Amino acid sequence: MSTSSILSYRGKNAPASPIRKLEPLARAAAERGTKIYHLNIGQPDIPTPASFLQKARLEPGNVLSYSPSVGLYPYRKALVDYYTGIGMPVAERDILVTTGGSEALLFVLMALCDPGDEVITPEPYYPNYGTFSMMAGATLRTLPTRIEDGFRLPPPADFAAAITPRTRAILLCNPSNPTGTLYSRDALTAVVALAKQHGLMLICDEVYRDFVYAGTPLSILSIPGAADVAIIIDSLSKRFSACGARLGCIISQRHELIDAVTRFAMARLSPPTLGQLGGLGALEDPGPFVSSMIAEFRRRRDVLMEELAKLPGVLAPEAQGAFYLMTRLPVDSSERFCAWLLNDFSHQGETVMLAPGPGFYQTPGSGQDEVRIAYVLGEAPLRRAVQLLGHALQAYPGRK
């Protein structure tokens, strides 16, 4: 049998998600009877709205059919009404419904980039940006941001310095996963101007748009002139606590792009039909679901900040949006610490699971003493989870 690899460059080199890669250790810990508080993954625990669940079903005797490749027409129409209602000027032909924001990201990168083209994004970044770029044959060029100044967006000069003849787009996540940073209107206005000046597209991942705890949600489309360059990635996963519905969309007024991603969408036939029915139900009858969920996450954010402030040596910038926080811990290696939490530590039979920082960076050596905390638990378990982190930091042999 040949010993040479059957895999492509992509197959060999796509990184494992830092959010999921410790799962085997978690499983072993759970099998030993340890209770694990999961702060590693962005899976909210809020029940999906009844209006969603009631409509995401068919009576026996019906056919669970494909939908149109661009999405069910009533669902797209409901999306237009939804965006119009929140002040985002979007028409039906600006939207392609996708299988989650994940497929939206992959389609957009594939439509914009030839192999070897480049996309600029601030780091730390959502790790799947790296994987999707690799799948599209594109190279992610990262711009460092600093925990000391709340991971704020780098100045336009830094973006300009990273632009090469191969640069096709700038990719922002606002509010940011993993940092919890909310970019200011001024900072976004400057990036829009830069993108226009250099003929680049601006991909704005707004899947956490509503999750804002200081100020009001801000779409890139509200920046004057942005519509020429903006491509929005959106998702119902977090907004309606419906991650398993696999429902997202691409929004752009550049119809050349919508045309290209529509041809990709035809090849994959259809986004999930039941998910779209559910999404239609939620959009038609949203009730106070989103506002009460945001109020709940604001309380959790407050609890997280309050508990982290009690831990000596921990640096936690203010969490402004999404439900994540990149946090600096007094440890030699966050990779080792996160594995140790699952393998070697427990307090009264309990431990906590976190996502190690380096997987959110491309620059070697970055994020060594950082972890991403996803505050997706209710107040009491969240408090306990951060207290467990405190006990663990006292016991960890590699404490700095």
Ligand SMILES: Cc1ncc(COP(=O)(O)O)c(C=O)c1O
């Ligand atoms: C920043 C960001 N973008 C996109 C996605 C993709 O979400 P989905 O495919 O569930 O819509 C996620 C999911 O966690 C995310 O955090």
